[in-house]
Amino acid sequence: MLAIEPVLPPAPSGSEGRLVDRVVPSVAAVAAALAVWWPLTFVFDPFLPTPWRVVTSFVDAFTSGDIYEHIAISLRRVLFAWVVSVILGTAIGIWMGRSRLTEAFLSPWVMVGLALPGPVIILFSVLLIGVDESSRLVALTVAVTPFVVNIVHQGVRAVDPGLEEMAKVYRWSRRQWLRELLFPQIAAAIFAAVRFAFAFSWKIVLIVEALTTSEGVGGQLSFFFKLLRPDKVLAWVFTFTLILTLVDQLVFRRIERRIFAWRGEGVE
Amino acid sequence: MDEIDMIDQYIDIRGLSFWYRDQPQPAVRNVDLSVSKGEFACIVGPSGCGKSTLLSILSGLFTPQQGTVVVDGKTQFADGHRSDTETSPCGYMFQDARLLPWRTVRQNITVALQAAGHPEDTWEDNVRRHLRMLRLEGYEDAWPLNLSGGQRARVAIARALAIQPAFILMDEPFSTLDEVTGRFLRGELLELWQRTGVTIVFVTHSIREAVYLADHIYLMTAGPGEIFARESVDLARPRRYEDPRLTEIEGRLIDMVLDRWGYFNGGEVV
Secondary structure (H helix, E strand, O other): OOOOOOOOOOOOOOOOOOHHHHHHHHHHHHHHHHHHHHHHHHHOOOOOOOHHHHHHHHHHHHHHOHHHHHHHHHHHHHHHHHHHHHHHHHHHHHHHHHOHHHHHHHHHHHHHHHHOOHHHHHHHHHHHHOOOHHHHHHHHHHHHHHHHHHHHHHHHHOOOHHHHHHHHHOOOOHHHHHHHHHHHHHHHHHHHHHHHHHHHHHHHHHHHHHHHOOOHHHHHHHHHHHOOOHHHHHHHHHHHHHHHHHHHHHHHHHHHHHHOHHHOOOOO | OHHHHHOOOOEEEEEEEEOOOOOOOOOEEEEEEEEOOOOEEEEEOOOOOOHHHHHHHHOOOOOOOEEEEEEOOEEEEEOOEEOOOOOOOOEEEOOOOOOOOOOOHHHHHHHHHHHOOOOHHHHHHHHHHHHHHOOOOOOOOOOHHHOOHHHHHHHHHHHHHHOOOOOEEEEOOOOOOOHHHHHHHHHHHHHHHHHHOOOEEEEEOOHHHHHHHOOEEEEEOOOOEOEEEEEEOOOOOOOOOOOHHHHHHHHHHHHHHHHHHOOOOOOOOO
């Protein structure tokens, strides 16, 4: 499943295990979820729809067509916040890690940014900028960036001083230092930040949309919530989860294996 | 040390002192050191005597507050100032190999070649030649994490030699290896040194290691470090650790440092 925690990617083990070993637990997990869900639909009738109703709503949404438009709207917002927060956060994180002064100055800001609840950022963004697209994008970016800064900052602080000394003795150019030494060491942190920022942007965009608009996945969620259509709500949640999981498995996992090939089957 | 002045010196250090910031005492004090071209020099001192500081100054990392450093007739430092003349980097071996784990063996060496200003079309041949010299052919594309400690040390030696440095500095490079690997590599290093004629300044706390390796041994006091003796080892190579003459020189040197170092740690003098 999706890693929401900002953990550094683990060293990919050489063998992923037999296919059966991976499929059987997943199937069991789904079966267990259904086994819990189904009886509960009788307890919470009519507010908890049966799995079957959710599936039909899901299929309905995809065949009726307007779901694509809403996904596209949300995706655009997510992409904006994701890209901007990763670029901004990485730059600030590296700067903080390399300069004591910047670190001392920016640390409290980052701490506040990390602690501030998403809805508070959204409300203030709407109050200050107004209910339009720019306030949503600003809120999203402000919510996600501190986390990126934090992850990258920790990564830069962990840079090996022994290798820095070696680079100095061998008179590496600044470019070599960046490319060969700094970047590979913080690549894991940046990668974790990129992954985290993507998942987190999706979570926040739902709140932003639910609070400020009926367009986008979050807007539809709150729209159907107000109409008391829990089956629709769950169908949208599944759509959202599906997108996240697909991107994580198909995009991030592959990139991860490529970037960290050097960890290989290293023996100390 | 008048006799040394007579010889044309390759590395010449005079009256050198260095203070770390916020330290009341200098790390090294009034050091005179002369190494001739092609010499294998060993600097021996107890832990914390400023040996590594001395190497950091020679490699250009630190600027000494006092004294002069001249390499091959060119002044590097004079009275707290670094000279403007661009110098080529020296080769350096640290206590650990200090290879980039995310770069292959080949890439680890080519980065150093690029930094030292070697033209790109010479890299391939250079890397191949030095890896063959260190019996690492076939390991060009290996990741350092998949190598043994001895192999990593050999890559570090190859890197130091490949840039064709003015001299090579070594800071206890074999101290973390096991005894047999260490002995083996010392022998290999001496062979390479004889073949290439490179000047080596080797720092160690082991008198035995110094006697086995060096032409001349420079003994340092406990910190603040000063060099108080220069001893020659006139034994033909290859030397054997079990050679009684080697043991005798070792004994004499140990007698010399006993009162200077203020303690005797039997485990350290191996």
